[in-house]
Amino acid sequence: MEIVRKVNNKFLKIKNKNKKEKIDIVVNLFFLISTIISASFIIIIIVFISVKGIIPFITDNNGIGSVNIFKFLTGDVWLSGTAFKSNLYSVGFIIVNTLYIALLSLLLSLPVGVLTALFIAKVAPKKIAEFLRTVIELLASIPSIVYGLFGSGVILVFVYNFADILGIQSKGGNSVMATVMVLALMTLPTITAISEVSIRSVGKDIEHGSLALGATKTQTNFKVILSSAKSGIFASAILGIGRALGEATAVSLVAGNAKSGPTLAFFETTSTLTSTMLEGLKETTGIDYDIRFSVGIVLMVVILLTNIILNYIKKKVGNVDVK
Amino acid sequence: MINKVFEINNLDLFYGDFQALKGINIDIENNKVTALIGPSGCGKSTFLRSLNRMNDLIDICHITGNIEFEEMDIYESGYDVINLRTKVGMVFQKPNPFPMSIYDNVAYGPRCQGIKDKKVLNKIVESSLKSAAIYEEVKDRIKDNALSLSGGQQQRLCIARAIAMKPEVILMDEPTSALDPIATLKIEELINDLKDEYTIVIVTHNMQQAARISDYTAFFLMGELIEMGETNKIFTQPTHQKTEDYITGRFG
Numbered sequence A: 001m002e003i004v005r006k007v008n009n010k011f012l013k014i015k016n017k018n019k020k021e022k023i024d025i026v027v028n029l030f031f032l033i034s035t036i037i038s039a040s041f042i043i044i045i046i047v048f049i050s051v052k053g054i055i056p057f058i059t060d061n062n063g064i065g066s067v068n069i070f071k072f073l074t075g076d077v078w079l080s081g082t083a084f085k086s087n088l089y090s091v092g093f094i095i096v097n098t099l100y101i102a103l104l105s106l107l108l109s110l111p112v113g114v115l116t117a118l119f120i121a122k123v124a125p126k127k128i129a130e131f132l133r134t135v136i137e138l139l140a141s142i143p144s145i146v147y148g149l150f151g152s153g154v155i156l157v158f159v160y161n162f163a164d165i166l167g168i169q170s171k172g173g174n175s176v177m178a179t180v181m182v183l184a185l186m187t188l189p190t191i192t193a194i195s196e197v198s199i200r201s202v203g204k205d206i207e208h209g210s211l212a213l214g215a216t217k218t219q220t221n222f223k224v225i226l227s228s229a230k231s232g233i234f235a236s237a238i239l240g241i242g243r244a245l246g247e248a249t250a251v252s253l254v255a256g257n258a259k260s261g262p263t264l265a266f267f268e269t270t271s272t273l274t275s276t277m278l279e280g281l282k283e284t285t286g287i288d289y290d291i292r293f294s295v296g297i298v299l300m301v302v303i304l305l306t307n308i309i310l311n312y313i314k315k316k317v318g319n320v321d322v323k
Numbered sequence B: 001m002i003n004k005v006f007e008i009n010n011l012d013l014f015y016g017d018f019q020a021l022k023g024i025n026i027d028i029e030n031n032k033v034t035a036l037i038g039p040s041g042c043g044k045s046t047f048l049r050s051l052n053r054m055n056d057l058i059d060i061c062h063i064t065g066n067i068e069f070e071e072m073d074i075y076e077s078g079y080d081v082i083n084l085r086t087k088v089g090m091v092f093q094k095p096n097p098f099p100m101s102i103y104d105n106v107a108y109g110p111r112c113q114g115i116k117d118k119k120v121l122n123k124i125v126e127s128s129l130k131s132a133a134i135y136e137e138v139k140d141r142i143k144d145n146a147l148s149l150s151g152g153q154q155q156r157l158c159i160a161r162a163i164a165m166k167p168e169v170i171l172m173d174e175p176t177s178a179l180d181p182i183a184t185l186k187i188e189e190l191i192n193d194l195k196d197e198y199t200i201v202i203v204t205h206n207m208q209q210a211a212r213i214s215d216y217t218a219f220f221l222m223g224e225l226i227e228m229g230e231t232n233k234i235f236t237q238p239t240h241q242k243t244e245d246y247i248t249g250r251f252g
């Protein structure tokens, strides 16, 4: 009898345990399925774009001839020859344009954003800081088309007049400068918001340590607080540059869509990978349509590489080699 | 030579409506170690912070009475607080090195005072690290991040950082409470060495520590100074019953 009871007990235990484990398994399965769904969408998109984008290089494009990938990646004219008859496409100069513009916009938005963040987190009175924080959050959530409209309505006019004063005839203000300004404006809220959080989370003890050494508030802010928050500031820069690289709508409205380049001069028209993809996408077919997907592959690779490089630098700069 | 570095008269300190210090009268003697003891919340840290005006950072804090440092009232309007803090250094309860190299930590204070000459800075850093008895341990890794040091090393680095300013006084708020016994012993030895050159005011919860390292002891209770005197006397024949109760551990 004793043995029977023991066996019975054990059996019950296993049965109970199994029930709970079963729930666990079901729940985990649910998580897994969700993950697979979202991951597979990303993969489907990448595969779709890659498959489409690779067509111009591996088929003869209905008799036009295949696109030379080396020339495509290094050339300085978007399309040599007549549309729908030529296979001489290239994005080399557009890659340069894109990186150049993203970098310049970051050069503008990062210092302004970090200083604003410092002001909000450390200098402004509480109420004003609270107000500014709300404004920044609002600005960050404005859709890019609105920035684009503001860019074409206000910034283009400003740039045109500014160039005029300098005696330069710009194409209605469409230029590197206008694009950089629009992108800087767009990325500013993101950079400010994230930097502000990381500045605010720097420990009071470090701040007090600095003040107790006879450092002024300003010295403390710049020498200790900023350097303690640099990892978060860097993260904000990465997000900012990601947005600058990937923004299409607003850029198309102010870049001028230059067909050759690269454009380094501030008042010349330019083009980015995204604006090139977007321009005329709906009105074209054949090779001229497919090639935009090739540009899409280039854009994805550029963004990926930029992220890898920036993350590597971030690790070097922001991390502490604790032994 | 002034014998009293600090002279505190009728110091009342309020956080909003709450009175944290009540009518404190103390003189802090030159080149001596003064220990502040008392139960938690009695106002030791508050008192310490009022000596280098770190209380200024707390909005709701205000004081009456006066604190004279080298015969100047430090709460008089127009008094140079920055200058005060370069002369009255502070070491905090939790080691708080800046997230930068060991060298930069020590050089930070002098740099803020405008010293840029590499040779001068090198000298200051080396001598400060030596005075804080940490030089030997870090001399080969002076460019490493200070956060890679152990807690005890970090605290000695913070002391080095304070020493680099060549202060008159070093205030220490429970500098060993976050450290193990060996690191604590090192800091205590260090304090013993430092008192030839510096005036030290130290808050401690450790009665043995107060007895070991201090020349004078002040006993605080609920914002009041109950008794102050030579450490020997306080620990062997205190005047007040409450003092005796506290140091013998019979106190709540």
Ligand SMILES: Nc1ncnc2c1ncn2[C@@H]1O[C@H](COP(=O)(O)OP(=O)(O)OP(=O)(O)O)[C@@H](O)[C@H]1O
Pocket: B015, B020, B038, B039, B040, B041, B042, B043, B044, B045, B046, B047, B058
């Ligand atoms: N920033 C502050 N705002 C309001 N009240 C405070 C503040 N700092 C301290 N107090 C109050 O002042 C009193 C004294 O605090 P203090 O930190 O000086 O005590 P302490 O003796 O250092 O205690 P402990 O031994 O726990 O460190 C306490 O009642 C505390 O609640």
Ligand SMILES: [Mg+2]
Pocket: B044, B045, B046, B173
């Ligand atoms: Mg305290």
